[in-house]
Structure formats: structure tokens, C-alpha cells
Amino acid sequence: MKRWLAVGLLAxxxxxxxxxxxxxxxxxxDRVGVSKPYSEPATDGLIxxxxxxxxxxxxxxxKIELLVEDDQSRPDISAALARKLIDQGAVFxxxxxxxxxxxxxxxxxxxxxxxxMTPMNSGDTLTTQLPNPYFWQTGPLGSIQIxxxxxxxxxxNLKQVALITDxxxxxxxxxxxxxxxxxxSGIQVVADEVVARGATTAMPQMQKIRAARPQAMFMAxxxxxxxxxxxxAYRELGLKFPIHSSYNLSVPVYMTVAKGLIDGVTFVDAxxxxxxxxKQFEAAYRKATGKTPYNLNGYGYDGIMxxxxxxxxxxxTDKEKIRAAMQSLTYAGVMGAKGMKYHFPEGxxxxxxxxxxVVRVYEGDRQGRVVHVGQx
Amino acid sequence: MQDFLxxxxxxxxxxxxxxxVALAYLLVLRPTGIINFAVGEWAMIGAFAGYVxxxxxxxxxxxxxxxxxxxxxxxxxxxxxxxxxxLVERGAPVIAPILALLGMLVVFRExxxxxxxxxxxxxxxxxxxxxxxxxxxxxxxQSFFILAVTLAVFxxxxxxxxxxxxxxxxxxxxxxxRAAALMGINLSRVTALSFAGGGAVASIAGLLVAPNVSxxxxxxxxxxxxxxxxxxxxxxxxxxxxxxxxxxxxxxxQLTVRYAPIPSGYxxxxxxxxxxxxxxxxxxxxxxxxx
Numbered sequence: 001m002k003r004w005l006a007v008g009l010l011a012x013x014x015x016x017x018x019x020x021x022x023x024x025x026x027x028x029x030d031r032v033g034v035s036k037p038y039s040e041p042a043t044d045g046l047i048x049x050x051x052x053x054x055x056x057x058x059x060x061x062x063k064i065e066l067l068v069e070d071d072q073s074r075p076d077i078s079a080a081l082a083r084k085l086i087d088q089g090a091v092f093x094x095x096x097x098x099x100x101x102x103x104x105x106x107x108x109x110x111x112x113x114x115x116x117m118t119p120m121n122s123g124d125t126l127t128t129q130l131p132n133p134y135f136w137q138t139g140p141l142g143s144i145q146i147x148x149x150x151x152x153x154x155x156x157n158l159k160q161v162a163l164i165t166d167x168x169x170x171x172x173x174x175x176x177x178x179x180x181x182x183x184x185s186g187i188q189v190v191a192d193e194v195v196a197r198g199a200t201t202a203m204p205q206m207q208k209i210r211a212a213r214p215q216a217m218f219m220a221x222x223x224x225x226x227x228x229x230x231x232x233a234y235r236e237l238g239l240k241f242p243i244h245s246s247y248n249l250s251v252p253v254y255m256t257v258a259k260g261l262i263d264g265v266t267f268v269d270a271x272x273x274x275x276x277x278x279k280q281f282e283a284a285y286r287k288a289t290g291k292t293p294y295n296l297n298g299y300g301y302d303g304i305m306x307x308x309x310x311x312x313x314x315x316x317t318d319k320e321k322i323r324a325a326m327q328s329l330t331y332a333g334v335m336g337a338k339g340m341k342y343h344f345p346e347g348x349x350x351x352x353x354x355x356x357x358v359v360r361v362y363e364g365d366r367q368g369r370v371v372h373v374g375q376x
Numbered sequence: 377m378q379d380f381l382x383x384x385x386x387x388x389x390x391x392x393x394x395x396x397v398a399l400a401y402l403l404v405l406r407p408t409g410i411i412n413f414a415v416g417e418w419a420m421i422g423a424f425a426g427y428v429x430x431x432x433x434x435x436x437x438x439x440x441x442x443x444x445x446x447x448x449x450x451x452x453x454x455x456x457x458x459x460x461x462x463l464v465e466r467g468a469p470v471i472a473p474i475l476a477l478l479g480m481l482v483v484f485r486e487x488x489x490x491x492x493x494x495x496x497x498x499x500x501x502x503x504x505x506x507x508x509x510x511x512x513x514x515x516x517x518q519s520f521f522i523l524a525v526t527l528a529v530f531x532x533x534x535x536x537x538x539x540x541x542x543x544x545x546x547x548x549x550x551x552x553x554r555a556a557a558l559m560g561i562n563l564s565r566v567t568a569l570s571f572a573g574g575g576a577v578a579s580i581a582g583l584l585v586a587p588n589v590s591x592x593x594x595x596x597x598x599x600x601x602x603x604x605x606x607x608x609x610x611x612x613x614x615x616x617x618x619x620x621x622x623x624x625x626x627x628x629x630q631l632t633v634r635y636a637p638i639p640s641g642y643x644x645x646x647x648x649x650x651x652x653x654x655x656x657x658x659x660x661x662x663x664x665x666x667x
Binding site (some may be wrong): 031032034036037040167172192193194196197198199200201203204205207208211224225226228229232235236237238251253256257259260261 | 379382383386389390393486489493494495496497498505507515516585588589590592594595597598599601602626630631633634639640641643644
């Protein structure tokens with residue numbers, strides 16, 4: 001009798017322990033490196049999302065536990081951290097760091113057959129260089145950005161434009177996408193300039209652009225300080241042509257560091273403040289943190305929501321089942337134009353709808369209305 | 377011609393910032409023989425001090441600038457006391473403090489990145505965003521302000537070294553530390569003051585450039601590289617060499633971007649090419665030390 005009591009007690013303890021056991025999600029972010037300005041708010045959004053999920057009872061009756069690691073945007077460190085997280089029991093890894101670091105993590109997740117997703121990297125090559133069925137990219141691709149911006153610019157009947165970017169890896173990558181997209185549309189790039197990281201002025205580049213007499217200027221740079229230098233030189237030289245920018249201008253920091261310089265600048269964004277999901281997210285985030293969220297918070301939030309949904313649909317933490325559930329997922333989140341849903345049709349692993357981006361315009365120093373939606 | 381003159385003003389302003397960072401190197405290097413690569417981070421802290429004092433607390437610009445310089449003088453002095461002096465007193469080779477200061481570079485940067493948000497922070501212009509035309513020369517108010525402040529700082533440094541007893545003591549230490557000590561010059565005091573002076577000058581560089589580039593935690597290393605290149609070009613023998621080196625470097629950078637028939641991305645290599653050329657062909661820099 002005593003023996004049966006002991007066995008029953010052990011079984012009860014084991015059941016309780018299982019109920020208490022968390023679902024571990026690995027997060028690789030950048031807390032000190034070049035991606036920090038993007039990674040940090042996205043990670044905040046992800047943490048907020050995980051708290052919200054846990055407050056509502058978790059996933060499969062278990063709480064989500066985030067294992068957060070900092071890779072400093074260094075690919076060499078990043079792969080080792082992916083291995084560490086998998087060894088610690090992470091069933092999914094969310095990558096919120098530099099594109100190259102995310103790419104390096106894939107060498108580990110592919111070999112360890114562990115699901116991995118990046119909710120905000122925009123490099124087009126992340127799902128094309130490695131045939132990794134365990135990896136998904138849900139942020140808008142660089143090519144979608146330029147296509148959306150070009151669709152907006154097409155209505156302006158542009159023939160000759162200038163292009164300016166910075167010398168960061170991502171800035172160079174976006175610059176190439178922009179140039180290829182412009183030329184494919186039959187628009188001549190009459191000046192193609194680069195502002196180096198750490199520059200103290202963009203005056204020579206803007207003088208060259210002025211001399212080329214473009215009808216408009218496209219900005220592909222992602223370094224805030226260097227972009228502000230461009231705006232300052234534009235203003236100092238009294239230039240008037242319109243500026244169309246990459247999603248980098250969608251980060252609210254420009255409203256303070258480029259005060260008085262950005263009125264009328266159009267920029268691509270994946271965030272429509274009029275979308276019902278956005279309004280709901282903003283209200284909940286503000287209530288929980290006291291801060292008003294913005295697009296970068298939304299990327300992280302959508303990322304963890306999709307991971308949780310995939311695990312829920314998989315019905316277990318079996319990585320193969322999660323992979324299958326993720327691949328067939330359709331999800332309406334905070335990011336994207338009204339009505340947009342993330343999905344991965346025909347085995348594709350990029351989930352952002354190509355028509356899901358919007359073009360917005362700065363009105364004074366504020367991010368203003370949506371002036372264009374999608375690529376049509 | 378209008379382009380060239382506009383660019384000359386812009387390059388002169390950038391060159392002044394490089395020159396100030398080079399001067400911060402020089403102030404430490406001459407009496408101690410130590411190359412302090414953390415000067416860029418001192419400039420970065422100066423920019424953040426500008427953000428706190430001028431943007432957050434809205435202090436009057438001269439007062440904010442003076443306090444930022446004083447604060448960085450204190451940081452420089454503490455850096456010497458806490459990281460350099462213990463090594464020197466234990467008879468460590470000269471490479472030891474250089475490596476320790478490289479470590480401090482990381483400490484300064486990480487501390488700022490932990491204390492402040494990751495996005496660039498605005499630092500106000502003392503005279504706004506306007507454009508000033510002086511005869512054929514035209515540039516932003518800030519460009520002319522940078523020129524004026526830099527000339528004042530270099531004039532003060534020149535007067536200090538040439539016309540004051542304390543400055544002569546610095547020169548004596550830089551010529552021969554042992555002989556200077558035998559003549560009764562307090563080496564520890566000179567070393568501490570050189571670090572404090574370097575900190576103050578670096579903070580002025582950071583504060584002057586911050587309205588253009590904003591205050592951000594990654595701004596230090598590029599400034600340190602530009603200042604070091606300016607120092608190599610100008611030469612470590614004379615104070616005015618730092619300014620000359622800075623202006624030559626900035627002119628070479630900006631004229632190449634504007635006029636050289638190469639993609640502007642390649643113009644980034646100009647400082648590196650200049651650095652290598654000077655190290656190989658004229659390692660003493662443009663200005664030699666006086667006999």
C-alpha cells in the first residue's frame with residue numbers, strides 16, 4: 001500500500017512539474033552593436049507580447065519563457081549563441097539582429113532542425129542562400145520596399161533621379177535594390193552617392209547631386225546620423241526636389257534629431273496607424289508600459305505572436321510539428337497595410353505580403369498619413 | 377567656383393573637428409608617449425554631456441560648453457589616475473597603458489550605451505540652422521562657429537605651450553622625462569594635467585560636431601580614427617600640426633568625393649591612403665618639431 005502511495009505521489013509531482021514546465025523560446029538580439037537602435041525596440045515588443053500571452057494562460061497551458069542572448073550583431077558570436085539556446089532547450093529561435101548574424105544562425109538551426117524566424121530583417125537573401133526549411137522571414141523584404149516606393153513614385157512620372165545611401169552593409173544592400181528597381185522601371189539614376197559612417201558632413205555628395213539636377217532623390221541609407229547629415233546639407237544648399245526614403249525614415253527618432261528638416265519627405269512603412277490591430281496594440285502597450293509603441297515594437301510583437309500561434313496549432317513542442325504548423329500559418333498582425341495577413345504560400349518562407357507596405361509622408365515633424373498602399 | 381568655396385568652408389569645419397581630436401591625442405602623447413585611442417570616446421561623452429545640459433536642461437550654450445569641458449577634464453584626470461598611473465608606477469612597459477586605454481574605450485562606450493537610449497539624441501545648434509555668406513564664402517552658422525571655437529582653442533594651446541611656465545614644463549617633459557624630473561618638474565602632475573587637458577579638448581570636439589551628427593554611442597571610434605590620421609599628417613612635433621593635419625585630411629576627403637571621377641564609395645579610402653602614405657614617406661608629419 002505504501003509503495004502504491006509513493007508511486008501515486010511521484011506521478012502527481014511529475015504532472016505538476018510538467019504543468020509548471022515552460023516553453024522556452026530563444027531570442028538573439030543586439031544590445032550594444034550597430035543594430036541596437038532597431039533590435040532593442042523590437043525586443044521590447046516581443047517581451048510585451050510574451051507577457052500578454054502568459055497573462056492569458058500561455059500556450060498549451062504552459063508559460064512562455066524567453067531566453068534572451070546578445071550577439072552584438074556579430075555573425076561569429078551569433079551562431080554560437082544559437083547553439084547555446086538549442087542546448088538550453090529552446091524550441092524556437094527568434095532572431096532580432098543584423099541580417100548577416102541571422103544568416104549565420106541558420107547554419108546551426110538547419111543542422112539542429114530547430115525552427116527559427118526573423119520578424120524584422122529585410123535582406124532578400126535570407127531565404128534564398130540556404131535551403132533551410134526551419135527558417136522564416138516575416139519582415140518586409142528590401143525588394144518590397146523599393147517596389148512599393150516605386151509604385152508611388154510612378155505616379156510622379158520621374159525620368160531622372162538621384163540615389164544616396166550609406167556604407168553600412170544593409171545600406172549598401174538596399175542601395176543596390178533601389179538602383180536595380182529604378183533602372184528596371186526605366187528611371188535613370190543620374191547620381192549615385194554614398195555617405196560613409198562617421199562622416200561629419202554630406203555636403204560634397206549633395207553638391208554632386210545638385211549638379212546632376214535630378215527630379216527627385218531616393219534615400220536607401222539606414223544610419224540615422226548620416227541620414228540627418230543628408231537632410232542638413234539638402235537644407236543648407238536650398239534644394240527643393242522631393243525625397244523618397246527607405247523604411248529607415250519610419251523610425252520616430254527622426255522627429256527629434258531631424259526636427260525642421262523632414263517636412264514632405266515620403267517613406268515606406270509597414271505600419272498603418274489607422275489599422276484596427278494597431279490601435280488595439282498601441283492601447284494595450286501604453287497601458288502596460290506607459291510608453292507609446294511604434295513600428296519596431298510591432299515587429300517583435302507580431303514575431304512572438306506567430307511563434308506562439310504555430311506552437312498552439314502544432315499542439316506540442318515537437319520541433320517538426322512546429323515547423324509544419326509555421327509553414328501553413330496565416331496570421332493577421334499589427335504590421336502591414338489594413339487587411340494584410342502573413343502567410344507562406346507554396347512553400348515560400350517569406351511571410352510578408354508583397355502588397356502589404358504603405359508609403360507615408362512627414363507632415364511637419366510628425367509621421368503623417370498613408371499616401372499609397374502596395375505595389376500597384 | 378561657388379561649389380568649391382562652399383566645400384572649402386564645410387571641409388574647414390570638418391577639419392577643425394579632426395584637428396581638435398588630434399590635439400587631444402597630442403596633449404597626452406607629448407609628455408607621456410602614450411597614444412590614447414579613447415579620445416574618440418571622450419568626444420562622444422562630450423556630445424552626450426551637450427545633450428544632457430543643452431537639450432534636456434536647456435542651459436545657456438557657453439555655460440553648458442564650459443561644464444562639459446570641465447566634466448571631461450575630470451574624466452580625463454580620473455582615467456589617468458585609475459588606469460594609467462598604477463601601471464606606470466609598477467614599471468609596466470609603455471604598451472601597457474595604451475592597451476589599458478583601449479579597454480577604457482570599450483568601458484566608456486558600453487557605459488553610455490547602457491545609460492542612454494540607443495537612438496541618436498539631438499544636441500542644439502548655438503545659432504540655429506541658418507546659412508551665413510561672408511563675401512564669396514558661404515556655409516552654415518555651425519561651420520563658422522566651429523572655425524571660431526577651434527581657432528580660439530588652438531590659440532590658447534599655443535599660448536600655453538609658448539608663453540607659460542607650466543607649458544614649458546610640458547615641453548621639458550616631452551623632450552626628456554628624466555632630465556625634467558631632475559629639474560624639479562612634477563611628472564605625475566604634468567601627466568594628470570595632460571589627460572585632463574586632452575579630455576577637455578576632446579569634449580569640445582564632440583560638442584561642436586554633435587549638432588550635425590547627433591549624440592550617439594558609436595560616434596567615438598570614427599572620430600578617433602580621423603583624429604589619429606590628422607595627427608599623423610600634421611605631425612606630433614607642434615600644436616598647429618594637429619590643426620593643419622585635420623584640415624588637409626578633411627579637404628582631401630571632401631574634394632575627392634566631389635571632384636574625383638570615382639564612385640563616392642571609394643572615396644572612403646582616402647584617409648587610409650593618406651595615413652599609409654605619411655607613415656611610409658613622411659612619418660614625422662608635415663610640421664617638424666622646432667629644434
